[in-house]
Amino acid sequence: MFYRETGQFKSSYKADQAIFPITQDRWFILFIFIIAFLVIPLTASEYLLQAVMIPLLIFSLAAIGLNLLVGYAGQLSLGTGGFMAVGAYMTYKLTTAFPEVNIIVIFILAGLISASVGFLFGIPSLRIKGFYLAVATLASQFFLVWMFNKVSWFYNHNSSGTITAPPRELFGVTVTGPTATAETRYIVALAIVCVFALIAKNLVRGRLGRSWMAVRDMDIAAEIIGIRPFQTKLIAFSISSFYCGVAGALMVFLWLGSAETEAFSINESFYVLFMIIIGGLGSILGSFLGAAFIVCVPILLTNAPQLFGLSMPIDLQKHIEIMLFGFLIVFFLIVEPHGLARLWQIAKEKLRLWPFPY
Amino acid sequence: MEIINFLNLVFLAPFVEMVSYPIFFSEVIISGLLTGVMYSLVALGFVLIFKASGVFNFAQGAMVLFAALTLVGLMEHGFPIWAALISTIIVLIVLAFVVERFMLRYLINQEDIILFMATIGLTFLIQGFGETIWGSNVKPLDLGIPSESFELGGLLLNEFDLFAAGSGAVLVAVLAIFFHYTRIGRALRAVADDHQAAMAVGIPLKNIWIIVWSVAGFVGLVAGIMWGAKSGVQFSLSLIALKALPVLILGGFTSVPGAIVGGLIIGVGEKIAEIYWGPLVGGAIENWFAYVLALAFLLFRPQGLFGERIIERV
Numbered sequence: 001m002f003y004r005e006t007g008q009f010k011s012s013y014k015a016d017q018a019i020f021p022i023t024q025d026r027w028f029i030l031f032i033f034i035i036a037f038l039v040i041p042l043t044a045s046e047y048l049l050q051a052v053m054i055p056l057l058i059f060s061l062a063a064i065g066l067n068l069l070v071g072y073a074g075q076l077s078l079g080t081g082g083f084m085a086v087g088a089y090m091t092y093k094l095t096t097a098f099p100e101v102n103i104i105v106i107f108i109l110a111g112l113i114s115a116s117v118g119f120l121f122g123i124p125s126l127r128i129k130g131f132y133l134a135v136a137t138l139a140s141q142f143f144l145v146w147m148f149n150k151v152s153w154f155y156n157h158n159s160s161g162t163i164t165a166p167p168r169e170l171f172g173v174t175v176t177g178p179t180a181t182a183e184t185r186y187i188v189a190l191a192i193v194c195v196f197a198l199i200a201k202n203l204v205r206g207r208l209g210r211s212w213m214a215v216r217d218m219d220i221a222a223e224i225i226g227i228r229p230f231q232t233k234l235i236a237f238s239i240s241s242f243y244c245g246v247a248g249a250l251m252v253f254l255w256l257g258s259a260e261t262e263a264f265s266i267n268e269s270f271y272v273l274f275m276i277i278i279g280g281l282g283s284i285l286g287s288f289l290g291a292a293f294i295v296c297v298p299i300l301l302t303n304a305p306q307l308f309g310l311s312m313p314i315d316l317q318k319h320i321e322i323m324l325f326g327f328l329i330v331f332f333l334i335v336e337p338h339g340l341a342r343l344w345q346i347a348k349e350k351l352r353l354w355p356f357p358y
Numbered sequence: 359m360e361i362i363n364f365l366n367l368v369f370l371a372p373f374v375e376m377v378s379y380p381i382f383f384s385e386v387i388i389s390g391l392l393t394g395v396m397y398s399l400v401a402l403g404f405v406l407i408f409k410a411s412g413v414f415n416f417a418q419g420a421m422v423l424f425a426a427l428t429l430v431g432l433m434e435h436g437f438p439i440w441a442a443l444i445s446t447i448i449v450l451i452v453l454a455f456v457v458e459r460f461m462l463r464y465l466i467n468q469e470d471i472i473l474f475m476a477t478i479g480l481t482f483l484i485q486g487f488g489e490t491i492w493g494s495n496v497k498p499l500d501l502g503i504p505s506e507s508f509e510l511g512g513l514l515l516n517e518f519d520l521f522a523a524g525s526g527a528v529l530v531a532v533l534a535i536f537f538h539y540t541r542i543g544r545a546l547r548a549v550a551d552d553h554q555a556a557m558a559v560g561i562p563l564k565n566i567w568i569i570v571w572s573v574a575g576f577v578g579l580v581a582g583i584m585w586g587a588k589s590g591v592q593f594s595l596s597l598i599a600l601k602a603l604p605v606l607i608l609g610g611f612t613s614v615p616g617a618i619v620g621g622l623i624i625g626v627g628e629k630i631a632e633i634y635w636g637p638l639v640g641g642a643i644e645n646w647f648a649y650v651l652a653l654a655f656l657l658f659r660p661q662g663l664f665g666e667r668i669i670e671r672v
């Protein structure tokens with residue numbers, strides 16, 4: 001009834017190509033932005049920001065990066081954790097070496113370094129495909145994490161082997177380090193994620209995104225119609241690693257504060273992969289939904305026993321949590337293999353016909 | 359000068375060391391081969407399921423853990439070993455049935471990656487389930503296998519490793535006989551060859567899946583017993599799945615001999631690299647070396663050593 005495109009005429013290509021062509025969608029997005037930028041920082045508690053919102057944003061960014069590679073370009077990768085580690089460690093190295101440089105610039109530089117590492121590890125993708133490639137990308141995961149563990153230069157030779165976010169200012173406000181408030185870190189993360197999500201959305205709508213999708217659907221056919229598979233795949237690997245690198249940098253600098261290589265283990269790679277699969281392969285919105293799901297479910301599961309007044313030993317609870325998490329993944333894949341983004345799409349289509357479906 | 363020194367350390371010194379201490383070198387190789395057999399055991403379970411159902415079953419590692427946990431748990435409750443073994447096998451068959459009935463059946467015709475993800479979900483599920491029931495303490499598994507070392511022609515060998523290698527060989531032989539000379543085995547091979555043709559001649563695909571998951575569970579049990587007896591039954595057992603992956607891509611996803619040869623190559627390569635080149639870069643290279651080795655092989659043979667040739671058509 002209220003969600004119709006009836007009467008919304010487009011008189012220019014620009015209007016036709018808009019990301020949100022329907023007025024109601026635009027209002028909805030504006031509403032989301034108001035909530036995200038104003039309501040949450042003003043009202044949310046420190047715990048909510050630190051435990052839910054900031055990780056959600058950071059994992060969304062990583063998920064967008066991986067989704068570009070897996071969902072759009074069709075190159076299955078399990079090296080996300082490694083690329084996130086590159087971003088985090090490079091940010092640490094750069095910002096300790098050049099303390100006066102703006103931290104945002106540092107994030108981007110670290111992302112670029114991460115992109116070049118992704119480029120290197122993407123080279124085998126021309127010959128290796130499918131699951132063989134997935135296992136091969138594990139090489140990057142294990143190698144990078146091992147390297148950051150062993151080579152003390154990366155953590156400035158300190159004895160603990162951890163990298164700690166030093167305090168850095170942006171427009172006179174401390175945004176990283178122990179003195180930065182959760183609200184500031186949240187806003188910075190939100191701004192970065194919004195910008196990069198917009199870029200990603202436009203990338204996949206453009207020429208590059210189309211060539212990625214062609215390679216995904218059938219790389220030989222794509223090659224025949226004139227897309228260079230090698231370049232296309234390598235660009236996908238680079239851009240994806242850029243996103244993951246920035247996400248890794250944000251993870252240490254805006255969320256955890258300090259980290260060891262443990263934070264970038266193989267589990268991290270699996271979690272991000274879960275996010276894009278639960279959220280929806282080949283969908284930017286899906287990356288956000290999937291990240292929300294994977295970040296929120298463990299928190300709910302951890303807190304659920306207290307809500308029902310149950311008390312159990314902590315390790316038993318942990319095991320049940322893992323079990324339920326696995327069960328939910330399998331359940332979701334069975335119910336909706338195309339992910340939450342698909343559910344959202346179905347809901348919108350239903351809403352268009354409501355209340356008179358035919 | 360430093361460069362020459364470095365090149366010497368990387369390219370010359372290790373080989374000189376190998377040649378000048380041949381006995382130590384052969385010990386390294388043998389221990390690598392024996393570890394390789396253990397990797398092969400895990401990889402074998404992957405190959406069986408991938409061949410029969412096209413599912414890349416990441417949960418194999420969790421199945422190894424679950425099988426070993428169940429066995430040890432039952433033995434702790436006073437089961438004699440043969441009863442515990444039989445009960446564990448029954449539990450694994452039930453598990454295979456449940457997986458087919460409640461998971462695979464609903465995921466037929468989904469994309470490979472969805473199935474792969476579902477098996478990762480299954481990994482969490484099985485792991486959590488096993489540890490919820492049996493707890494997460496490290497449990498020693500004592501089967502009365504001797505583990506003394508002895509000398510043979512100047513070589514130091516471990517009885518346990520030989521026993522593990524021997525039972526691995528027996529298992530492979532039994533599987534080979536099972537696949538070649540029994541009705542079910544022939545049906546399994548038919549399914550592996552062509553799902554549709556197999557269905558067309560009347561092979562019940564769903565039963566085949568249950569059987570193949572049970573067999574993979576059994577192989578997992580053997581692997582679990584070997585690894586468990588070596589290092590105790592604990593959570594880290596499920597991580598050997600990650601060790602089996604490079605073995606898989608090296609040998610090819612669809613080849614049983616590939617899994618075995620791949621396991622041996624990875625086992626030996628890893629040991630040699632760790633002992634002769636590891637100290638140069640600070641050690642602990644076991645984690646990634648296998649992957650890099652497999653990657654290097656893949657660049658020349660993208661389908662693995664023994665995998666079926668990948669034919670692509672537009």
